[in-house]
Amino acid sequence: MEKYLLTGVTPFDSQVPVDLLLEDGIIAAKGLSLPESHNAITIDCQGLQLFPGFVDAHAHLDKTLLGREWYINDVPRTLAAMIENERHYRAQQQPDAQCQSERIARRGIAAGTSFIRTHVDIDNEIGLANLEGVLETRRKLARYVDIEIVAFPQSGILQNPGTEALLDQALAMGAELIGGLDPCSFDRDPRKHLDIIFELACRHNKKIDIHLHERGELGAFSLELILEYTRRYQKEHCVTLSHGFCLGMVEPSQQQYFAAQMAELGVSVATTAPSDIAVPPWECLDNAGVAICAGNDGVRDTWSPYGNGDMLQRAVTMGLRYRWRKDSEILRAAKTITEGGARVMGLENYGLDVGCRADLVLVPGRSMVESLVEMPKARKVFKHGVLIAENGECLF
Amino acid sequence: MEKYLLTGVTPFDSQVPVDLLLEDGIIAAKGLSLPESHNAITIDCQGLQLFPGFVDAHAHLDKTLLGREWYINDVPRTLAAMIENERHYRAQQQPDAQCQSERIARRGIAAGTSFIRTHVDIDNEIGLANLEGVLETRRKLARYVDIEIVAFPQSGILQNPGTEALLDQALAMGAELIGGLDPCSFDRDPRKHLDIIFELACRHNKKIDIHLHERGELGAFSLELILEYTRRYQKEHCVTLSHGFCLGMVEPSQQQYFAAQMAELGVSVATTAPSDIAVPPWECLDNAGVAICAGNDGVRDTWSPYGNGDMLQRAVTMGLRYRWRKDSEILRAAKTITEGGARVMGLENYGLDVGCRADLVLVPGRSMVESLVEMPKARKVFKHGVLIAENGECLF
Numbered sequence: 001m002e003k004y005l006l007t008g009v010t011p012f013d014s015q016v017p018v019d020l021l022l023e024d025g026i027i028a029a030k031g032l033s034l035p036e037s038h039n040a041i042t043i044d045c046q047g048l049q050l051f052p053g054f055v056d057a058h059a060h061l062d063k064t065l066l067g068r069e070w071y072i073n074d075v076p077r078t079l080a081a082m083i084e085n086e087r088h089y090r091a092q093q094q095p096d097a098q099c100q101s102e103r104i105a106r107r108g109i110a111a112g113t114s115f116i117r118t119h120v121d122i123d124n125e126i127g128l129a130n131l132e133g134v135l136e137t138r139r140k141l142a143r144y145v146d147i148e149i150v151a152f153p154q155s156g157i158l159q160n161p162g163t164e165a166l167l168d169q170a171l172a173m174g175a176e177l178i179g180g181l182d183p184c185s186f187d188r189d190p191r192k193h194l195d196i197i198f199e200l201a202c203r204h205n206k207k208i209d210i211h212l213h214e215r216g217e218l219g220a221f222s223l224e225l226i227l228e229y230t231r232r233y234q235k236e237h238c239v240t241l242s243h244g245f246c247l248g249m250v251e252p253s254q255q256q257y258f259a260a261q262m263a264e265l266g267v268s269v270a271t272t273a274p275s276d277i278a279v280p281p282w283e284c285l286d287n288a289g290v291a292i293c294a295g296n297d298g299v300r301d302t303w304s305p306y307g308n309g310d311m312l313q314r315a316v317t318m319g320l321r322y323r324w325r326k327d328s329e330i331l332r333a334a335k336t337i338t339e340g341g342a343r344v345m346g347l348e349n350y351g352l353d354v355g356c357r358a359d360l361v362l363v364p365g366r367s368m369v370e371s372l373v374e375m376p377k378a379r380k381v382f383k384h385g386v387l388i389a390e391n392g393e394c395l396f
Numbered sequence: 397m398e399k400y401l402l403t404g405v406t407p408f409d410s411q412v413p414v415d416l417l418l419e420d421g422i423i424a425a426k427g428l429s430l431p432e433s434h435n436a437i438t439i440d441c442q443g444l445q446l447f448p449g450f451v452d453a454h455a456h457l458d459k460t461l462l463g464r465e466w467y468i469n470d471v472p473r474t475l476a477a478m479i480e481n482e483r484h485y486r487a488q489q490q491p492d493a494q495c496q497s498e499r500i501a502r503r504g505i506a507a508g509t510s511f512i513r514t515h516v517d518i519d520n521e522i523g524l525a526n527l528e529g530v531l532e533t534r535r536k537l538a539r540y541v542d543i544e545i546v547a548f549p550q551s552g553i554l555q556n557p558g559t560e561a562l563l564d565q566a567l568a569m570g571a572e573l574i575g576g577l578d579p580c581s582f583d584r585d586p587r588k589h590l591d592i593i594f595e596l597a598c599r600h601n602k603k604i605d606i607h608l609h610e611r612g613e614l615g616a617f618s619l620e621l622i623l624e625y626t627r628r629y630q631k632e633h634c635v636t637l638s639h640g641f642c643l644g645m646v647e648p649s650q651q652q653y654f655a656a657q658m659a660e661l662g663v664s665v666a667t668t669a670p671s672d673i674a675v676p677p678w679e680c681l682d683n684a685g686v687a688i689c690a691g692n693d694g695v696r697d698t699w700s701p702y703g704n705g706d707m708l709q710r711a712v713t714m715g716l717r718y719r720w721r722k723d724s725e726i727l728r729a730a731k732t733i734t735e736g737g738a739r740v741m742g743l744e745n746y747g748l749d750v751g752c753r754a755d756l757v758l759v760p761g762r763s764m765v766e767s768l769v770e771m772p773k774a775r776k777v778f779k780h781g782v783l784i785a786e787n788g789e790c791l792f
Contacts, residue, residue, distance in 0.1 A: 070762045073722050275671030276719040304721045305769050306712065316702065323672040325700045326469050366466045373701050 009045035011352050012368040022358040025384040030354050049371040053114020053359035054311035055341020058270040058295025061101035061118040062130040066300050086302045097133025107309040110389045112361035112381050119152035124162035150209045152179035156187045171204040180210035183222050198233040209240040219246025230265045237266030248278030255281050259288035268344040272297045273318040293341040311337045330369045358385035405441035407748050408764040418754040421780040426750050445767040449510020449755035450707035451737020454666040454691025457497035457514040458526040462696050482698045493529025503705040506785045508757035508777050515548035520558035546605045548575035552583045567600040576606035579618050594629040605636040615642025626661045633662030644674030651677050655684035664740040668693045669714040689737040707733045726765045754781035
């Protein structure tokens with residue numbers, strides 16, 4: 001196995017360059033001036049910022065149309081119409097979920113993404129085909145990226161007869177989480193929706209990640225129910241709330257209340273830092289101890305043409321959205337796409353300490369903030385201590 | 397002078413590829429299959445989207461710290477503190493406004509910017525030094541970019557004794573516009589502030605561009621005054637409102653009222669499409685006939701580390717902010733950074749028709765939307781019919 005000595009690299013949360021020795025897939029040594037090591041490939045890393053591998057904690061790998069014929073988006077704005085439109089496109093064009101998920105995963109890997117939590121559509125039309133495709137991509141790319149899968153009822157559970165049984169199968173096939181979608185506004189019966197999700201999660205001993213787009217007081221009501229179910233089913237530290245716009249819409253006192261409850265129950269939050277709607281209050285949640293991660297969501301799909309799979313760009317989007325301008329504030333964005341994601345995904349041995357897995361990204365920049373705002377393509381990506389991508393291209 | 401035949405290029409607002417002949421600085425011919433031309437350099441433009449040169453209609457070229465030592469931002473959030481901080485940095489570090497404005501202008505040019513309206517700080521400390529620097533950059537880069545200058549009282553007029561006389565001089569020295577800044581919240585006397593601006597504009601026969609950050613009803617009050625002054629001083633089609641967050645905060649009926657008034661008086665709007673505050677209602681203003689342009693604002697300065705001078709990125713920011721997802725909606729963003737800016741700056745012979753100035757950008761992409769969201773560095777930039785930048789680098 002290859003061995004690397006990285007010299008003069010600056011950890012993203014520090015100003016002091018260090019040397020790192022990567023051996024047997026981990027950070028084997030770290031110090032101010034490590035000796036040249038037998039058989040190690042030495043890389044001069046002066047002027048490079050060092051991050052642990054990025055965590056894209058909210059993705060939809062199966063949906064992207066990257067690499068296919070250009071899709072002219074003409075979809076109305078309502079959620080139901082967008083879901084219906086996607087089902088129609090899928091039926092007509094039959095994109096291959098394995099091929100598509102591999103395309104976007106490779107783009108992410110080249111940009112430094114080392115861990116992905118992806119939601120995979122499951123409904124009574126597509127069945128388990130998308131799941132099979134993403135499972136195959138996961139096998140194929142296992143040396144380069146860790147993928148966690150959410151069995152996601154994009155068309156609802158109660159609205160889409162047969163989905164419950166499919167979700168059951170999906171969890172048996174290897175999905176690590178069960179998803180959910182707007183218990184009130186989409187599935188129209190919040191208790192039945194949550195009954196199914198939490199029962200399945202308990203039966204299979206799986207985690208839960210619920211898409212909650214519901215706004216204001218409606219979203220707050222659903223969130224209250226989710227917290228109630230988390231407690232009742234003893235799913236502490238197993239539930240993630242995705243999007244959670246409502247958290248940014250309710251009164252500050254209610255935000256504080258939710259933050260405290262979520263911290264107590266270990267309910268985490270995933271955001272894409274959208275610029276067109278309210279976002280969960282980062283500082284309030286963080287102060288309470290709630291884990292916050294970020295994700296690229298859909299990239300070039302029937303929902304939206306935006307995005308490129310780059311978590312550094314997502315960090316910049318976060319910084320702008322939360323009006324973080326100080327270097328010390330922008331560090332929060334860098335931590336959200338790294339440590340925050342690792343906390344939400346429950347990753348062990350994650351970070352830049354000796355003994356941590358050598359899943360690393362090196363980005364040019366005189367400071368962490370410059371490496372974010374400049375967003376250079378020229379990066380070096382290590383996985384399991386092996387150099388796997390350089391200058392925006394995968395080496396495999 | 398060089399002559400170019402561009403074959404098979406797709407105009408950004410069309411789907412049909414055409415050939416263009418560039419000669420004597422203009423688009424000399426346009427057709428489905430132009431004959432090879434004597435002495436013309438033929439460029440195969442298949443797979444390239446054609447835009448007229450981008451218009452960065454709200455810039456602060458004199459402020460950027462690009463290329464200097466990394467600036468660690470630790471500035472509080474209030475406007476007054478940010479202005480004070482910048483003055484302090486300037487006094488201590490004495491950045492050279494000519495050098496700095498050239499650096500950021502070159503980055504913009506390489507990315508396809510052909511026209512810039514820049515605000516230049518004028519106050520009783522910096523005096524006219526920044527203006528002199530930017531005037532020198534304008535002379536130096538005259539073949540590559542058209543720069544319009546706003547004499548901008550960043551520290552206020554009434555708050556900063558001596559600024560009025562300096563603004564007077566600045567207009568005499570060649571600034572095309574006089575700027576303004578939050579007549580109520582910053583200068584504390586809206587009528588006196590506007591008296592000075594409109595008197596100076598009339599005396600020098602110049603245009604006006606006012607920074608209005610004031611929110612909600614306060615901003616709406618200042619805007620009412622600006623409209624009143626525009627009418628009284630007969631400055632129709634000469635006034636731009638920069639930022640204008642308040643337009644996105646007032647009731648829809650008030651938005652309609654302002655849009656109608658602004659259209660009648662030819663008052664235009666410049667936005668940066670910020671994600672952390674309300675934005676002017678694009679559709680409402682456009683429907684009424686108000687010209688809307690976009691700008692990159694400050695890039696890597698003491699205010700904020702974000703940005704890179706790329707107007708395509710600004711278009712994507714707009715698209716996300718306004719939740720434009722359909723190809724037909726995203727066309728609005730492309731038009732804002734081209735035709736909208738041209739309208740606001742009063743550019744003649746701007747566009748892609750025969751006879752228009754050959755100030756052009758060619759961007760890889762199978763469609764206009766792909767060329768935006770992919771944001772490729774590989775572009776070809778023409779100014780006055782000459783190829784001046786390629787692959788993200790200036791050729792001069």
